Amino acid sequence: MPHDPRPAVSPRPAAASRSFATAQVQAGFDPGIAENTAVPSIHQSNGFEFRSLSEARDLFALRREGNIYSRAANPTVLVFEKRVAELEGGIGAAGVASGQAAVAVALLALARQGEHIVAARQLYGGTVDLLQDTFADWGIDVTFVDQDDTDAWAAAVRPTTRALFAESISNPIAQVLDLGAVAAVARAAGVPLVIDNTVATPYLQRAKDFGADIVVHSATKFLGGHGTSLGGVVVDLGTFDFTADPGRWPQLTETYRRVPDGSLVERFGVSGSPYIALVKTKYVHDLGPSLSAFNAFQLLQGLETLDLRVERHTASALEVARFLDAHPAVARVHHPGLESSPWHANAQTYLPRGVSAVFAFDLPGTGDPDADFELVESFISRLQVIRLVANIGDARSLVAHPASMTHSHMSPLQLAEAHIGSTTVRLSVGLEDPRDLVADLERALEPITIPLPQLADSAAR
Ligand SMILES: Cc1ncc(COP(=O)(O)O)c(C=O)c1O
Incomplete structure (x- = not known):
């Protein structure tokens, strides 16, 4: 397990007493290191020098805490982990190289060969690829x-189920x-609920407050916020x-060969997050998707302004969604802040501070996939402010066509079940002036001509 080797030179307020805005700037860092930096440093070192072979032996055996090698733990990454853990109200976190790695290692630590996961159909396309292809290759069954x-x-739960998985706000x-x-349902089944909180961020929703057990993020998105650094966190x-029910979780409750004295639960105690110890000491250690110190530093810079940015992102997105909703050339807007959205009531319950800055809308479809593709392509080609980029949560506003880009590996049925059509356009609203975004759209x-029946429809809206 990683640790913070630095002495805490000044007393810090207890996490519970620290507000979100303070935690996003301060959590995880006590500036007590010899160099006295006010900002967490980039510890760009692959390995860490041991004082003696005995110390190295103890560290490798997880008998004591300390830095060994940056694939397993790094002091800059540790600050990032502590900060996100505090923002989510968690007891421990593992920083990894990408959101994709976060989803993978979070679930691999729960479900092993022959076991089962229940997942939402409405997931980021890369996650669907992971669950339906790679997990299937590894003998882990997923029901969507x-x-x-x-x-x-509830009906999908089996005796072998080891996790339920969904996005708090689905992409796209x-x-x-x-x-x-x-x-x-997860509680009744006796399995953890794992939530991908990427689109919501802990500022809009603390999934813990509503019953989630584990949260994952693509920190690449809003946590970093500037489109410069891939990262993920569990x-x-x-x-x-x-x-x-210890028999269900032998990886945590039975003797773990990598610690000398019994199981991970015995070694770390329930409150020391044996689960995160497993994620780090087995899955990140063995598979190697480590977060670099430089990227952790970049993500920390982003985190410092998370609440300010997310407030602007969500307010602008609502403004853009309202504009699109009133536009006759737009067939449908999928934004939960609109009263007409089927998810408006859920948004009021779960997202009282504002809703998603990532949402989608449909251009009027023709029923012919080639014609629809051309329509979307020509629409996107006319945008001058909003950029065609396969990313979300960036300071820049970004557009994407899920059916041919992020969700292109999904079958027509899967796309339909996820409400993604051939003319569905995804927007990630950035930090520009929303008036410029509206003018761009x-x-x-x-130039989009509206089929007559849809014209009558939009007049009625
Ligand atoms: C909701 C969600 N989860 C996970 C990922 C994967 O994250 P990354 O691209 O950082 O691997 C993405 C990427 O778009 C995403 O949107």
């Missing part, structure tokens, strides 16, 4: 269910998960008791 169908979640349609309902919220929509 409509995330709004609580009975389907911005469906807001009824987290409380899915958490109740946070143990400390709510799931792996000792309640207005200009790009202007």
